[in-house]
Amino acid sequence: MEYFLELFFGGLTRGSIYALIALGYTMVYGIIELINFAHGEIYMIGAFTALIAASALAMLGMDGWSLLALSGVIAIIYSAAYGFTIEKIAYKPLRKAQRLSPLISAIGMSIFLQNYVLLAQTSDFLSFPALIDEFSFMENVTIIGSAELVIIITTAVATAILTLFIKFTRMGRAMRAVAQDKTMAMLLGVNVNRVISATFIIGSALAAVGGVLISSQIGQINFYIGFIAGIKAFTAAVLGGIGSIPGAVLGGLVLGWTESFATGYISSDYEDVFAFGLLVFILIFRPAGILGKASSEKV
Amino acid sequence: MKRLLYSLVMVSVILCTAESFAADTIKLGVPGAHSGDLASYGLPSANAAQLVVDAINAKGGILGKKVVVLKEDDQCKPEVAANVAAKLVSDKADVVLGHICSGATKAALNTYNESKIVTLSPSATNVELTKSGDYPNFFRTISPDDAQALLQVNFALDKLKVRRVAIIHDKGDYGKGIAEFAKGFFEKRGVKPVLFEGITPGAVDYSAIVQKIKFSKADAVVYGGYHPEAAKIVAGMKKKKMKTHFISDDGVRDDTFIKVADKFAEGVYATGPIDTTKSPMAVAAIEQHKKRYGTEPGAFYLNAYAGALCLLQAVEKAGSTDFAKVSKALRTNWFETPLGKISFDRNGDAKGIGFAMYQVRNGKYVEVGR
Numbered sequence: 001m002e003y004f005l006e007l008f009f010g011g012l013t014r015g016s017i018y019a020l021i022a023l024g025y026t027m028v029y030g031i032i033e034l035i036n037f038a039h040g041e042i043y044m045i046g047a048f049t050a051l052i053a054a055s056a057l058a059m060l061g062m063d064g065w066s067l068l069a070l071s072g073v074i075a076i077i078y079s080a081a082y083g084f085t086i087e088k089i090a091y092k093p094l095r096k097a098q099r100l101s102p103l104i105s106a107i108g109m110s111i112f113l114q115n116y117v118l119l120a121q122t123s124d125f126l127s128f129p130a131l132i133d134e135f136s137f138m139e140n141v142t143i144i145g146s147a148e149l150v151i152i153i154t155t156a157v158a159t160a161i162l163t164l165f166i167k168f169t170r171m172g173r174a175m176r177a178v179a180q181d182k183t184m185a186m187l188l189g190v191n192v193n194r195v196i197s198a199t200f201i202i203g204s205a206l207a208a209v210g211g212v213l214i215s216s217q218i219g220q221i222n223f224y225i226g227f228i229a230g231i232k233a234f235t236a237a238v239l240g241g242i243g244s245i246p247g248a249v250l251g252g253l254v255l256g257w258t259e260s261f262a263t264g265y266i267s268s269d270y271e272d273v274f275a276f277g278l279l280v281f282i283l284i285f286r287p288a289g290i291l292g293k294a295s296s297e298k299v
Numbered sequence: 300m301k302r303l304l305y306s307l308v309m310v311s312v313i314l315c316t317a318e319s320f321a322a323d324t325i326k327l328g329v330p331g332a333h334s335g336d337l338a339s340y341g342l343p344s345a346n347a348a349q350l351v352v353d354a355i356n357a358k359g360g361i362l363g364k365k366v367v368v369l370k371e372d373d374q375c376k377p378e379v380a381a382n383v384a385a386k387l388v389s390d391k392a393d394v395v396l397g398h399i400c401s402g403a404t405k406a407a408l409n410t411y412n413e414s415k416i417v418t419l420s421p422s423a424t425n426v427e428l429t430k431s432g433d434y435p436n437f438f439r440t441i442s443p444d445d446a447q448a449l450l451q452v453n454f455a456l457d458k459l460k461v462r463r464v465a466i467i468h469d470k471g472d473y474g475k476g477i478a479e480f481a482k483g484f485f486e487k488r489g490v491k492p493v494l495f496e497g498i499t500p501g502a503v504d505y506s507a508i509v510q511k512i513k514f515s516k517a518d519a520v521v522y523g524g525y526h527p528e529a530a531k532i533v534a535g536m537k538k539k540k541m542k543t544h545f546i547s548d549d550g551v552r553d554d555t556f557i558k559v560a561d562k563f564a565e566g567v568y569a570t571g572p573i574d575t576t577k578s579p580m581a582v583a584a585i586e587q588h589k590k591r592y593g594t595e596p597g598a599f600y601l602n603a604y605a606g607a608l609c610l611l612q613a614v615e616k617a618g619s620t621d622f623a624k625v626s627k628a629l630r631t632n633w634f635e636t637p638l639g640k641i642s643f644d645r646n647g648d649a650k651g652i653g654f655a656m657y658q659v660r661n662g663k664y665v666e667v668g669r
Contacts, residue, residue: 003514010506017503125527127559145538148506218504219534220527220559228501263507264514269470269497271507 002143007264008257009144009152013217015256016155020210021233022240022248023162024083024203030179030243031199032095037106038086039207040230041113042079044223046208047215048121050075051128058129068131068216075208082113083204084197092193110227117223124222131216147217154213158206159249166245171198179243232275239279241292250290254278325366325614327352327607328392328416330383330407331399333372341399343588343596344421344603345370348396350587351607361615373398377406384410392416393620394610396603401425408434415622417629419610421602426480429646436622438629438643440606440636441599442653447548447570448480454568454656454668455519456488459544465494465517467508467532469524477548478523493517500528509535512543519544526556534563544568552657552664569664570654573639575601581637605636605652609643 021043028036053071062070090109094102132147166172177185178195186192214229215221232255240251255275262274282290329348331341345368352366360366369392373380380403387395388410395411395418398404404423411418412434419438420428426443428434455461464485468478475497485492493515498508509532512520520536520543522529529551536543545567552571557564575581584604588596610625612634617624633642633651641651657664 003510006510006513007507010504010510013506014504124555125530125559127561142539147538214503218531219561219563220530222527224501229503232503260507264511267496268467268499268508268511271502272499 003264005143007260009148011257011260012253013148013151013256014260015236015253016151017210017214017229017252018233018236018255019249019252020155020158020206020213021229022237022252023159023245024207025234025237026240026242026245026248027175027199027203029237030245031175031196032091032182033099034091034102035106035234036086036091036200036203037103037230038090038109038113039203040226040228040233041110041117042083042086042204042226043207043211043229043233044117044221044226045082045113046075046079046204046211047128047221047225048117048223049078049208050131050212050215051126051221054129054131064133068133068212071131072209072212075212076205079204079208079211080201083200083207087197087200092196110230114223114227121223125220126222128215128219128221130219131212145217147213151213151217154209155249158209159245162202162206163245165202171195175199235275235279239282239289241286241289244289244291244293247289247291254290323364325361325364325394325611325620326369326390326392327366327610328369328371328387328390328395328397330371330373330380330387330395330397330403332375332403333370335374335376337375337400340375340422340598341372343598343600344396344399344606346588346592346596347421347584347600347603348607350584350591351604351611354587355611361611362618366611371397373403373407375400375403377402380404380407381410383407387411388414388416394614394625395419396421396606396610398423399599401428404428404437408437412436417610417613417622417625419606419629421606422599429648432646434647436626438606438609438626438647438649440602440609440638440641440649440652442572443648444476445480445484446653448477449484450570450654450656450669451477451481451521451546451548451568452484452488455521455544455546456485456490458656458668459519461519461544462490463515463517464490464492464519464521465512465515465543466492466496466521466523467494467512468497468522469500469528470497471500471524473550474522474524474548476523478521481521481523492521498524498528498532500524505531505535508532509539509541512536513539513541517543519546522547522551524548525550526553526559529567530556530560530563533560533567537563546570549654554664557659557662557664564659564662567659568667569657569659571657571664573653573655573669575638575652578637578639580635584637601637605634605638605641608636609634609641 024039050071053074090105091102132150135146138146174190174195236251236255237248240247258278259271259275263271329345332338333341352368371383373383384407399422401423404420421440424444426445466478468474547569549571552569613625613628617628629643633640638652641649655666656668658667
């Protein structure tokens with residue numbers, strides 16, 4: 001039983017990270033039907049920014065939760081700025097082009113950002129400090145670590161806030177309107193450019209949160225981490241139904257659990273086989289993903 | 300430059316062959332890749348042989364005879380190697396320093412074996428060449444591919460007294476290769492690994508495999524692979540407060556591992572090559588190469604240098620070029636070489652070279668056994 005719970009929470013943690021990144025994929029897709037391949041790189045840039053910020057702040061004598069919070073906030077702002085700029089540079093000029101063009105632009109952006117970090121920072125693996133402190137009340141708990149607990153709670157809170165934001169705020173309503181029909185929303189006075197920018201900013205901020213949390217848990221980063229995490233998160237988004245916010249979260253968790261239990265009870269040799277096998281299986285029966293609807297309402 | 304080098308080699312081959320007809324010489328065959336894609340593996344060995352021979356000749360040769368070098372190019376191709384071997388036999392080579400690649404060596408060995416010629420490779424690492432017992436005439440001054448795994452297993456069982464062991468690898472050629480050798484050695488010694496699994500390099504986290512290791516109650520993990528994944532697994536294990544030993548290979552015996560895994564690296568074991576390039580003899584040998592050829596020596600240079608020394612000194616100690624006497628001399632004597640003091644075991648593998656076990660202590664790798 002303990003083994004099962006450990007695998008359960010391990011999968012939940014990993015799934016939460018997938019979910020945080022998948023939200024960015026799914027929101028952008030919901031609004032402009034673009035698969036933003038550079039999204040994984042935003043996650044990586046978030047982690048690098050947090051590392052740089054944390055090193056600098058630690059030198060100034062900061063530690064504990066304030067260090068995590070402040071470097072996290074810096075990473076969020078920086079990543080959000082990247083997300084905003086990428087949209088303006090790489091996607092906005094192509095908004096009226098045929099659908100393949102922004103996709104190629106996204107792949108190009110992803111390669112560009114990877115190489116930019118490779119050249120501007122380093123190709124080596126870097127040690128990432130454990131920014132999440134051990135809770136004293138978690139001393140005797142073996143099935144889950146403090147960092148994992150923080151990751152799970154943060155994801156839950158972030159998802160809840162995002163859902164409320166989309167349901168009850170003006171901007172949220174505008175987002176839903178743009179997702180349904182961009183032209184109509186524009187005719188009714190919604191500032192579509194602002195809505196799209198906001199979508200990129202929110203998605204990037206969530207990716208940065210994921211990047212900071214998982215790097216702090218794993219303890220190392222390099223310029224390539226965004227690629228693999230991005231692929232997995234994209235899989236999660238498709239699994240849950242791309243365009244659907246609860247779908248992205250559910251897809252992330254299902255993927256995380258599948259990987260964790262497949263490794264735990266069968267063999268880690270086949271971790272990816274099970275993850276992608278599940279994807280194929282679900283798409284056969286539900287082509288739009290678990291919670292995806294074939295309708296136009298996507299956010 | 301490559302052309303020039305090539306023609307130089309060709310000229311020297313012609314010169315050497317011409318010289319080899321002179322009576323009363325000891326002929327050292329040096330077959331290997333001297334042209335083609337893999338020439339950079341073979342030429343340093345040819346240079347090493349020439350330098351050793353020149354030094355010996357300057358002191359009057361061995362057993363009163365001058366030594367000549369017979370260089371032959373096999374391009375690392377097995378079919379060419381077989382022809383080259385036949386040619387060296389017909390040229391009456393007394394001992395052979397070569398071949399370079401494992402495949403070429405295997406193709407040529409039978410020919411030398413039938414003609415009873417002692418053959419020593421500075422670079423062929425294929426396990427079967429020595430362990431199969433098919434080639435009693437074969438020796439080498441490089442560790443076979445399974446040397447690291449053997450050291451890991453012996454260290455785990457003898458020094459750490461491990462009873463339950465989990466073997467993890469990264470599914471790559473290198474990591475999985477070592478992991479499979481380790482599994483074989485453990486089983487040979489009656490320890491059946493409780494886990495044998497591959498992980499996906501670069502995955503977001505490894506908590507599931509860490510839990511699996513914990514649940515398997517292994518005393519030690521043997522990991523075949525490189526440092527990034529090793530660092531993640533070690534950190535995960537330490538965070539779970541596991542006391543399991545972590546033993547890995549020279550993909551992990553790297554300072555980057557310590558830098559990345561930081562405090563979690565403490566206590567990790569890893570095998571790595573014994574560094575001999577700083578020994579006075581090695582420094583002198585490298586200096587000789589720079590002086591004669593004007594460049595830094597390349598791959599396997601020191602192995603070939605040591606091999607040539609062993610072969611010729613063995614001839615001297617045996618008092619003749621007779622096969623039985625020379626191979627006995629190689630097995631019973633210890634030779635001073637740039638690789639350190641070495642001798643050869645029953646199979647023809649060198650003793651005293653290869654890998655040592657290191658452990659991270661206070662943020663540094665420290666040798667803890669051989």
